[in-house]
Structure formats: structure tokens, C-alpha cells
Amino acid sequence: MFTDKVEVRDFDKTDPEYQDLLRRVLAIQADCEIGGPNLYVKDILPNAPTKLDQLIVARTAAEEMDHFRKMAKLAGDIGVDVTYTLSRPNQERYVEAFRGQITTWEDYAVFGFLIDRVGRFQLEEFLDCTYLPLARVVEDPDIIREEEGHVDFGTNLASEFAGKGGEYKERVQRAVDFWYVKGLDMFGNSKSYRSERYMHWGLKRRPNAVARQQYKDEIDALILKMDLTLPDPMKGRLYT
Amino acid sequence: MEAAANTDALDQQFKEFIQALKGAVNSALPHLKDDPKIVDKAIADCEEILGVVMEGNVKEWLS
Numbered sequence: 001m002f003t004d005k006v007e008v009r010d011f012d013k014t015d016p017e018y019q020d021l022l023r024r025v026l027a028i029q030a031d032c033e034i035g036g037p038n039l040y041v042k043d044i045l046p047n048a049p050t051k052l053d054q055l056i057v058a059r060t061a062a063e064e065m066d067h068f069r070k071m072a073k074l075a076g077d078i079g080v081d082v083t084y085t086l087s088r089p090n091q092e093r094y095v096e097a098f099r100g101q102i103t104t105w106e107d108y109a110v111f112g113f114l115i116d117r118v119g120r121f122q123l124e125e126f127l128d129c130t131y132l133p134l135a136r137v138v139e140d141p142d143i144i145r146e147e148e149g150h151v152d153f154g155t156n157l158a159s160e161f162a163g164k165g166g167e168y169k170e171r172v173q174r175a176v177d178f179w180y181v182k183g184l185d186m187f188g189n190s191k192s193y194r195s196e197r198y199m200h201w202g203l204k205r206r207p208n209a210v211a212r213q214q215y216k217d218e219i220d221a222l223i224l225k226m227d228l229t230l231p232d233p234m235k236g237r238l239y240t
Numbered sequence: 241m242e243a244a245a246n247t248d249a250l251d252q253q254f255k256e257f258i259q260a261l262k263g264a265v266n267s268a269l270p271h272l273k274d275d276p277k278i279v280d281k282a283i284a285d286c287e288e289i290l291g292v293v294m295e296g297n298v299k300e301w302l303s
Binding site for chain 2: 008009011012037038041042045046051052054055058059061062065066068069072073075076077078079080081083086087088
């Protein structure tokens with residue numbers, strides 16, 4: 001188990017596997033951060049129910065852009081140009097959850113509730129990691145507090161939809177059914193060799209299966225509290 | 241380790257986008273009930289800025 005602490009000036013001296021894994025995870029993280037706004041800005045910003053909601057959508061996008069900026073800077077500093085993630089079509093994103101388009105307010109709500117929550121889990125993976133510039137970014141209280149803000153907004157909105165009953169509840173249930181498996185898939189394959197190597201190099205804290213289970217326990221309790229039905233966790237899954 | 245080209249320029253450009261967006265939002269929030277024109281202008285500004293970002297024409301921004 002690698003426990004050294006690495007600054008950017010020491011990056012060249014690290015093991016090639018360490019370098020490859022760090023380059024990869026920063027590119028994926030940057031892609032996911034900018035992937036969110038690319039999903040919802042086009043349709044949701046002009047059509048959110050109220051002007052306050054429109055401003056919240058714009059502020060959320062600004063915060064995700066700031067997370068992208070921080071990851072892009074970390075990647076750029078070790079020679080990885082992630083500008084391609086700014087112009088690629090959604091269908092080419094690294095993570096399947098970011099490959100479509102969000103067109104309804106209930107999908108926007110559930111995206112915050114379930115997918116931004118995965119984002120929070122992923123950022124927490126880097127707390128106290130061996131690459132100090134990355135650890136410093138995620139240990140700055142802003143980034144996780146902002147992500148929690150997006151999660152809370154989505155969770156409260158989804159809960160409001162569910163509480164209204166009738167058609168509103170049916171719509172939010174459909175959104176939960178759609179995003180639930182995508183969220184579970186975002187943790188990757190439980191038997192991933194790469195996941196073990198990330199842990200070996202001190203770049204992540206938990207195996208994929210452990211993080212996924214912790215996430216599932218958290219969201220299942222919330223879905224049931226909203227009096228919604230738990231979707232089949234295996235239906236349509238790409239990774240188990 | 242040599243940084244990727246345009247790393248600092250991209251960082252600076254994003255800081256400006258983000259500052260402009262947050263500025264527009266913050267200018268509108270206190271006026272939600274008393275001045276719809278300010279709010280509409282801020283939303284239009286946000287749409288314009290985000291439209292540029294989502295287009296992703298990085299070469300144009302950094303030229």
C-alpha cells in the first residue's frame with residue numbers, strides 16, 4: 001500500500017501506474033463535472049417553473065463549472081488537456097448517466113437527488129488521498145458543501161413531488177426508476193482490477209462495491225421515506 | 241512535469257464565466273418580488289453565458 005504524499009513537482013517521479021490512474025480519474029472527474037450542466041442547461045434553464053428556480057439552475061451550473069475548473073487545472077498541471085470534454089457530444093461522455101438530455105423538472109430533481117449524490121460520494125473518495133493537490137481541492141469545504149446543496153435541493157424537490165400524490169408522484173417515480181440504476185452503475189464494476197489499484201496507490205478509499213452499497217443504503221431509505229417504490233436494482237444495470 | 245497548453249488560460253476564462261454567472265444570480269435574488277426587469281435581465285445574461293460555455297468553442301475563447 002502506497003502511503004507517500006505526492007506534490008505536483010514529484011509527479012514525474014511516481015510509478016507509471018500511479019500516473020496513468022491519476023490522469024484517468026481526473027479526466028473522468030472533469031468530464032462528469034461539466035457533463036451535468038450539459039444535460040440540463042439547454043432545456044431546464046429556460047423552462048424551470050419559477051424565476052427563482054431558473055436562478056437556482058444557473059447557480060448550480062456555475063458551481064459545477066467551478067468544480068470542472070478545479071479538476072481541469074489539476075489535470076492540466078500533470079499534462080492532461082481536458083478541453084475536449086467541453087465540446088464533445090453528451091453521447092460520448094465517459095459515464096453513461098451523462099449521455100442523454102434532461103427535459104423535465106422532475107428528472108432535474110431526481111438527477112440532483114440520486115446522481116449528484118454519487119458525485120458527492122466520488123469526491124469523498126479523494127479525501128486524504130496521496131496526491132496532495134487533489135486532496136486539497138476536495139478538502140476545501142466549498143466543493144463538497146456545494147455538491148451537498150445540489151443533492152439537498154433535488155431531494156427536497158423529489159420529496160415534494162412525491163408528497164403531492166397522483167400524477168406528480170407517478171412522474172417522480174418514473175424519474176427515480178430511470179436514474180436509480182444509472183446511479184448504481186456509476187460506481188463501476190464490483191470486481192474491477194483498476195478499483196483495487198486506485199486503493200493500492202491511495203487515490204481512493206473504498207472498493208466500488210462498498211461505496212455502491214453505502215450509497216444504496218442511503219438512497220433506499222430516502223426513497224421509502226418518500227413513499228415511493230424501490231426500483232429493481234438489477235434491471236438495466238451495466239456494471240454489477 | 242510540463243503543464244498542458246492553455247491550462248492557466250482556461251482556468252482564468254472559467255473564473256470569469258463563473259464570476260459573471262454568480263454575479264448575475266446574486267444581483268437578481270433580492271429583486272424576485274419587486275423588480276421583474278432586473279430578474280429577467282439576469283436570467284437572460286445567465287442563458288447567454290451558459291450558452292457560450294455549453295457550445296464549448298474553447299479555441300475561440302482562448303484566442
